[in-house]
Amino acid sequence: MIRIDVLTLFPEMCEGVFGTSILGKAREKGIARLNAVNFRDYANNKHGSVDDTPYGGGGGMVLKPEPIFAAVEHLLDNLEGRSDSGDQAISIAQEESANLRIILMCPQGRTFNQRIAEELAKEKHLIFICGHYEGYDERIREHLVTDELSIGDYVLTGGELPALTVIDAVVRLQPGALGNESSAVTDSFSTGLLEYPHYTRPAEFRGWKVPDMLLSGHHANIEAWRREQSLKRTLERRPELLEQAELTPKDHKLLERLKTELNKTCSGSRSEEQKASF
Numbered sequence: 312m313i314r315i316d317v318l319t320l321f322p323e324m325c326e327g328v329f330g331t332s333i334l335g336k337a338r339e340k341g342i343a344r345l346n347a348v349n350f351r352d353y354a355n356n357k358h359g360s361v362d363d364t365p366y367g368g369g370g371g372m373v374l375k376p377e378p379i380f381a382a383v384e385h386l387l388d389n390l391e392g393r394s395d396s397g398d399q400a401i402s403i404a405q406e407e408s409a410n411l412r413i414i415l416m417c418p419q420g421r422t423f424n425q426r427i428a429e430e431l432a433k434e435k436h437l438i439f440i441c442g443h444y445e446g447y448d449e450r451i452r453e454h455l456v457t458d459e460l461s462i463g464d465y466v467l468t469g470g471e472l473p474a475l476t477v478i479d480a481v482v483r484l485q486p487g488a489l490g491n492e493s494s495a496v497t498d499s500f501s502t503g504l505l506e507y508p509h510y511t512r513p514a515e516f517r518g519w520k521v522p523d524m525l526l527s528g529h530h531a532n533i534e535a536w537r538r539e540q541s542l543k544r545t546l547e548r549r550p551e552l553l554e555q556a557e558l559t560p561k562d563h564k565l566l567e568r569l570k571t572e573l574n575k576t577c578s579g580s581r582s583e584e585q586k587a588s589f
């Protein structure tokens with residue numbers, strides 16, 4: 312079982328997601344233990360304030376270090392089998408790093424992708440820290456966390472949606488989380504390529520037919536068709552992924568043919584701008 316704790320000022324945002332779809336089922340089946348903690352409960356003042364104005368002036372409020380350190384220390388002190396107190400807070404990250412990651416959600420972090428999801432899915436315990444306001448006191452970044460993750464080059468109001476994005480990607484990789492185990496294996500990016508197109512019934516809809524190959528019942532040919540479609544789609548939409556993907560000599564041959572076909576299509580029907588992007 313993977314344990315995931317989310318430190319947030321808005322636990323209600325997490326609870327809805329934790330109870331729904333694959334995450335809800337993973338929780339029910341005991342595959343993932345999902346928990347939202349309001350770090351306002353760890354504020355060291357009677358007003359429950361967790362932020363303050365920045366030293367040096369300027370706009371926006373900054374999250375104070377005390378409540379976030381205290382919330383993490385409380386979680387770690389209450390882990391099964393751990394009895395010592397949290398005096399050595401400064402070294403928490405290093406000490407537990409073998410199977411614990413403390414992840415700060417922030418636009419300045421490493422950009423999240425499927426490789427990172429696969430890496431995090433192997434851990435036993437993840438703690439996510441969701442920011443708000445202008446940002447965090449830098450000492451949280453320097454002395455508490457093991458990782459900083461961004462979900463892309465844009466700024467959201469808080470870290471909850473980014474954390475939930477990462478959590479969903481990680482939990483669906485846990486053994487038994489998906490109804491159909493093969494779907495995580497063939498998903499886009501898991502193979503290093505984009506996934507092939509899917510079709511379902513009816514075989515013909517408004518005159519648009521499902522490719523004959525998929526109706527042939529010939530397993531090996533269908534697999535070959537899917538591999539080609541996957542390569543084609545990646546070449547058309549995300550050609551840079553091909554540089555890192557594991558490709559067989561047969562894939563390389565196919566790609567040469569697909570590139571030639573694509574160039575012909577480009578010179579025939581695409582605009583000058585589209586042509587320039589190939």
Ligand SMILES: C[S@@+](CC[C@H](N)C(=O)[O-])C[C@H]1O[C@@H](n2cnc3c(N)ncnc32)[C@H](O)[C@@H]1O
Nearest residue numbers: 416417442443445461462466467468469470473
């Ligand atoms: C308004 S943002 C703060 C942005 C910060 N002032 C900066 O320029 O880097 C508030 C919080 O939302 C979260 N957040 C916003 N955009 C994010 C992104 N792209 N990835 C991860 N977290 C994000 C972080 O937790 C961040 O601390």
